[in-house]
Amino acid sequence: MASLKDIRARIESTKNTQQITKAMKLVSAAKLRKAQNNIVNMRPYALTLRKVIADIAVTNKVTHPLMEKKDQVKSILLVVITSDRGLCGAFNSNINKFSEAYYKENKDKFEKIDFMFIGRRGHDYFMRRDIKPIDYITKLDKDISYELASKVANRVMNDYLDGHYDEVRVVHNEFKSAISQVVVCETILPIDLELTSFNKESEIETGFSVDMIFEPSPESIVKELLEKHFDLQIYRCMSESVAGEHGARMSAMEAASNNARDMINKLTLTYNKLRQEKITTELTEIVSGAEALK
Amino acid sequence: MFKLTIVTPERRLLINQEVEEVTVPGFKGELNILSGHAPLITTLGTGVMKWKLKDSELFNKAVISWGYCQVSPEGVNILAGLVELPEEIELAATQEYLSSSEKKVLNTDVSEVEWIELQKEWARARSKIDLMETHLKR
Numbered sequence: 001m002a003s004l005k006d007i008r009a010r011i012e013s014t015k016n017t018q019q020i021t022k023a024m025k026l027v028s029a030a031k032l033r034k035a036q037n038n039i040v041n042m043r044p045y046a047l048t049l050r051k052v053i054a055d056i057a058v059t060n061k062v063t064h065p066l067m068e069k070k071d072q073v074k075s076i077l078l079v080v081i082t083s084d085r086g087l088c089g090a091f092n093s094n095i096n097k098f099s100e101a102y103y104k105e106n107k108d109k110f111e112k113i114d115f116m117f118i119g120r121r122g123h124d125y126f127m128r129r130d131i132k133p134i135d136y137i138t139k140l141d142k143d144i145s146y147e148l149a150s151k152v153a154n155r156v157m158n159d160y161l162d163g164h165y166d167e168v169r170v171v172h173n174e175f176k177s178a179i180s181q182v183v184v185c186e187t188i189l190p191i192d193l194e195l196t197s198f199n200k201e202s203e204i205e206t207g208f209s210v211d212m213i214f215e216p217s218p219e220s221i222v223k224e225l226l227e228k229h230f231d232l233q234i235y236r237c238m239s240e241s242v243a244g245e246h247g248a249r250m251s252a253m254e255a256a257s258n259n260a261r262d263m264i265n266k267l268t269l270t271y272n273k274l275r276q277e278k279i280t281t282e283l284t285e286i287v288s289g290a291e292a293l294k
Numbered sequence: 295m296f297k298l299t300i301v302t303p304e305r306r307l308l309i310n311q312e313v314e315e316v317t318v319p320g321f322k323g324e325l326n327i328l329s330g331h332a333p334l335i336t337t338l339g340t341g342v343m344k345w346k347l348k349d350s351e352l353f354n355k356a357v358i359s360w361g362y363c364q365v366s367p368e369g370v371n372i373l374a375g376l377v378e379l380p381e382e383i384e385l386a387a388t389q390e391y392l393s394s395s396e397k398k399v400l401n402t403d404v405s406e407v408e409w410i411e412l413q414k415e416w417a418r419a420r421s422k423i424d425l426m427e428t429h430l431k432r
Binding site: 038041042044045046048049052056145146212213214215216220221224225228231232235 | 299301302303304305306309320321322332333334335336337362364371373375376
């Protein structure tokens with residue numbers, strides 16, 4: 001049986017833990033709001049960009065290597081986005097498990113599966129399993145910027161255009177809401193703009209004319225815009241992942257704070273019971289001592 | 295009068311604001327757009343862009359690096375990689391950066407890729423300095 005002093009010490013330390021988890025929850029909530037803002041701010045840019053590419057590509061029948069599907073997919077690059085830090089529930093382990101399963105399942109189907117890691121957690125996990133990435137970025141603790149994303153995008157795109165890979169896929173957490181994130185695996189190269197569905201809409205909406213002046217030529221504009229589009233895709237995945245991370249951490253910390261509260265309640269109850277028991281014993285001793293003297 | 299939208303991946307600067315006139319650093323040089331301009335799509339370089347809001351005497355200015363501009367009958371859409379407003383620019387830091395990096399490059403070898411990157415950075419720094427000089431005189 002634990003002594004009163006032990007229980008008191010445990011209650012104190014649980015209280016301290018609870019304070020920390022509460023603070024972490026608040027911090028995550030603030031960061032989550034910022035990350036969500038980022039996603040919202042990106043939307044108009046993304047939409048306009050996509051629309052213009054579709055418009056130009058359709059009216060001028062422009063194609064680009066980034067958009068062409070390869071008949072036979074032999075080698076793929078898997079970009080795995082995780083967070084740098086833990087304490088966010090199953091956020092990272094979901095991603096890691098998914099990627100590992102994916103790797104095992106498809107190992108025989110393709111000639112080559114290479115990895116690239118964004119975030120320390122994924123990198124560490126696969127290092128322990130002797131899977132070496134072609135490249136990794138593990139300093140995400142500051143805010144992710146568009147600049148960082150475009151550097152990653154450049155690297156991936158060059159590898160793709162040089163013919164090292166036939167397909168590039170990204171595994172990341174999609175931000176559904178603050179409490180739910182879903183692991184998704186999407187193909188980002190070759191770029192699929194779903195031109196067919198866009199075609200009709202844009203014709204009706206803007207009446208995009210072929211007489212438009214292009215400076216420089218439509219081909220080079222499409223090329224530049226596609227590159228930007230790809231940068232943005234990477235940036236979007238990273239932003240979603242960051243928002244998801246903070247959301248996951250927020251709910252994990254919320255749960256931890258609640259658990260700490262329950263724990264404190266239980267301990268306080270035991271403490272009081274013990275205290276009363278002790279008082280009763282003491283009283284009985286005094287009373288029986290007095291009785292004996294009579 | 296027409297509508298101007300300026301967005302970057304990280305922020306929304308203007309959404310459908312009524313403006314009288316816009317000047318951007320286009321692919322073939324500085325480009326001034328008034329209402330009734332022919333439909334046009336162009337990429338933008340690095341430089342200073344200006345726009346005059348409706349009923350305003352003064353031009354608003356910003357430094358833009360990479361972008362793309364679409365002029366259509368409804369208005370002007372500008373997608374920019376990065377936009378910096380005068381109040382966000384630190385003149386001293388920019389000058390410092392320019393002179394120190396120029397000195398550094400003189401003493402070391404740089405690869406082609408790095409050279410292109412540097413050129414872009416310098417162009418941006420120079421436009422920032424240009425912008426700030428005219429901005430402060432006002």
